[in-house]
Amino acid sequence: MSLQPGQRLRSCGRLPARCATQVTRRQPLVVSPCLPLLLLMLLLLGGCHSGDSRTPTDEDPLVISAALDLDVVAPLLDAFRQAYPQIPLRFEDRTTREVDDSVVGHLQGGQATGEGASRAPDVVISSAMPWQMARVNEGLARRLNGPEIERWPEWARWRDEVFAFTFEPVVMAYRLDLSRHMLPPQTHGDLHALLATQARWLTGKVTTYSPLSSGVGYTLAQQDARYSSRFWELVGAMGRVDTRLETTTRAMLEGLSQGRYWLGYNLLGSYAMVYAQEHPEVIVQVPRDYSLVLMRMAFVHRDAPHVEAAETFVRFLLSQRGQRVLAGQTPLFSVLPGVTGPYTAARLRTQVGERLYPILPNATLLAFVDPARREAFADHWRARFQGEPAANDAVERGSGALAPE
Numbered sequence: 001m002s003l004q005p006g007q008r009l010r011s012c013g014r015l016p017a018r019c020a021t022q023v024t025r026r027q028p029l030v031v032s033p034c035l036p037l038l039l040l041m042l043l044l045l046g047g048c049h050s051g052d053s054r055t056p057t058d059e060d061p062l063v064i065s066a067a068l069d070l071d072v073v074a075p076l077l078d079a080f081r082q083a084y085p086q087i088p089l090r091f092e093d094r095t096t097r098e099v100d101d102s103v104v105g106h107l108q109g110g111q112a113t114g115e116g117a118s119r120a121p122d123v124v125i126s127s128a129m130p131w132q133m134a135r136v137n138e139g140l141a142r143r144l145n146g147p148e149i150e151r152w153p154e155w156a157r158w159r160d161e162v163f164a165f166t167f168e169p170v171v172m173a174y175r176l177d178l179s180r181h182m183l184p185p186q187t188h189g190d191l192h193a194l195l196a197t198q199a200r201w202l203t204g205k206v207t208t209y210s211p212l213s214s215g216v217g218y219t220l221a222q223q224d225a226r227y228s229s230r231f232w233e234l235v236g237a238m239g240r241v242d243t244r245l246e247t248t249t250r251a252m253l254e255g256l257s258q259g260r261y262w263l264g265y266n267l268l269g270s271y272a273m274v275y276a277q278e279h280p281e282v283i284v285q286v287p288r289d290y291s292l293v294l295m296r297m298a299f300v301h302r303d304a305p306h307v308e309a310a311e312t313f314v315r316f317l318l319s320q321r322g323q324r325v326l327a328g329q330t331p332l333f334s335v336l337p338g339v340t341g342p343y344t345a346a347r348l349r350t351q352v353g354e355r356l357y358p359i360l361p362n363a364t365l366l367a368f369v370d371p372a373r374r375e376a377f378a379d380h381w382r383a384r385f386q387g388e389p390a391a392n393d394a395v396e397r398g399s400g401a402l403a404p405e
Contacts, residue, residue, distance in 0.1 A: 053307035061088040062309045065102040065121035067095060067128065067216075068296060069250065072274055075329035080316050087309045092121070095247060096128035096215035103135050106303065120303035122310035125296060127168075127268070128215025129359055130222075130368040132297040136162045137366055141299035144311055148318040156295065156335050158361045164295035165317045166326065167333040167345035167358065169269040170220060172285040173253065173276070178262045179283075187289040188228055191265060195237035203241045205262040207252045210245035212378055216294070217247070220266045221381060222368050223292050223359055232384050238265070239385035250275075256282050268294060273331040286352060293348075293358035296332070 056062045066073070070093045077091060094102065106120045124141075126132050135141065141161040149160055156164040172191065174184050182198050185191040195202060209217025224231045244261065246252050249271040255261040257279045272284045298317055300310040316322045320339060327334035327341030334344045341347075349356060359365075367373060383389065 053309075054305050056088050056306045056309050058088050060305070061090045062123070062306050062313065063119075063121045064089060064091045064123045064125065064313065065094060065099050066091060066123075066125035067093075067099045068125055069093060069271060072270060072330055072332065076317075076322060076325050079322065079325045080313060083316065083321070084309075084312060087312065089309075089313070096126050096131065097213075099124060099126045100128065100131045100135070100215065103140060103301065119305060120301045122301060122304040122306050123298060123313050124301055125298045126215070127219075127294050127296045129164075129219055129295065129297055129361060130365040131215050132162055132299065133158065133361060133363075133365045134369045136299055140302045142302055142304070142307070142311070144300065144314060146315060148315045151336070152318050153335065153337065155360055158363075162297050162299040162361060163314065163318060164297050164361045165323075165335055166270070166294075166296040167335050167348065168294045168296065168331075169286055169333075169348065169352070169356065170266055170292040170294060171269040171272055172287060173256060173264040173267050173272050174283055174285065175256045175259065175262045176281045176283060177259070184283070184285065185263075186285065187287055188234065189230070189289065191263075192230060192234050192237055194263075195234075195241050199241050202263060204244065205260075206238060206241055206243040206265065207246055207255055207261045207263070208238065208243055208265040209249075209252075210247055211381055213245070214247040216268070217245075217266075218374070218377075219294070219359065219368065220292060222377065223357070224266070225377075227290055227292070227357060232380075235381060235384040236387060239387055243385075253279075253282060266292075270331045270333070288355070290355045290357055291352065293356050295335070295358060295361065297361060 054060065070077075070091060073091070077089070080087075081089070092102075102121050103124055106118055124132070124135070136158065143160050145160065149157075152163060172185060178184055181201050182194060183190075185194055195206070209220060211218040211221035221231075224234075228234070243265075244255070246255070249268045252261065252264045252267055253272060253275045256264055257275075267284075269284065269286070272282070276282045276284050298314055300307065300314055304310045318336070320336065323334040323336040323339045324341065326332045327339050327344045331343050333348055334341065337346065
């Protein structure tokens with residue numbers, strides 16, 4: 001894979017077929033004849049924390065509630081199953097909002113939707129980073145320890161409770177037909193200019209995330225507003241060409257492939273790269289001026305029914321073995337230093353340069369889920385998109401302060 005700034009990607013190198021991974025076999029456990037008595041004493045004294053943890057079975061598997069496409073993460077799940085065949089798991093592929101609902105659904109009388117809504121998931125994975133941080137801040141995650149945790153980069157974890165384990169660039173994508181009528185955009189400024197000068201061709205043909213209906217969309221819009229002084233002008237330009245709002249990258253990619261859309265903005269590069277391999281009519285573009293980087297985050301739920309198995313899964317995500325799978329068999333881009341492969345954060349930084357702006361898991365993200373701030377941002381975005389007078393000028397103050405134009 002070669003990801004030069006501004007490079008148009010038709011393919012990032014075909015991902016290898018799932019390869020067999022050697023199963024790690026544990027040594028036989030020697031049990032002392034006194035162990036049953038000791039366990040009974042611990043239980044009577046209320047000191048056995050692991051008593052809350054069930055062993056997963058086929059009927060009661062480890063449940064992973066994730067905003068992560070199954071076809072992208074499948075190699076990682078296969079590697080985990082090969083390493084831990086004794087841990088049955090169920091992977092629930094959901095939207096970011098459904099994942100967040102699953103985190104608190106069991107606390108709200110089962111109001112969350114989907115299978116298993118009345119119980120907490122074991123592991124929670126989402127790209128809606130502010131919401132993940134908020135749930136951890138509310139005390140809904142377990143603190144982990146161990147060598148994998150100690151080796152994990154400080155900048156990619158928070159309180160040893162939530163861990164950012166991927167490094168996914170945010171990209172533009174366009175249908176090949178677009179290049180027959182205009183020069184495809186390579187920067188955010190190019191995109192703005194096209195929307196202004198090519199409205200005849202682009203009206204109804206542009207798509208992006210809805211910041212009102214998607215956690216990822218809201219996160220990216222907030223970050224764009226921080227980095228680009230012309231973000232709000234771009235929002236107005238998108239509104240004037242009747243940009244279609246979606247809640248998933250997959251919906252945008254399918255629209256591009258089917259010809260309903262010609263141009264997509266702020267797609268997750270991990271999904272777009274895989275999709276473009278099988279759909280040569282879709283071209284992926286890493287913006288030359290700056291590219292946000294989304295980091296998917298995982299934590300073990302405080303009320304996980306299978307605590308030990310859940311901790312094992314998250315440690316596997318962070319281990320060299322798990323990160324090698326991400327780097328070599330998925331376009332999710334590994335985070336752990338020293339891991340080699342076509343898809344690593346280090347390699348991406350080398351190839352794209354200093355114009356990568358990762359969204360890091362730290363306390364600043366908590367402000368983004370403040371209800372008053374969210375409402376003000378949403379109202380202002382809606383007004384700009386619809387061409388109405390600015391709803392709240394204060395929302396725009398400080399926009400673009402973090403990135404050079």
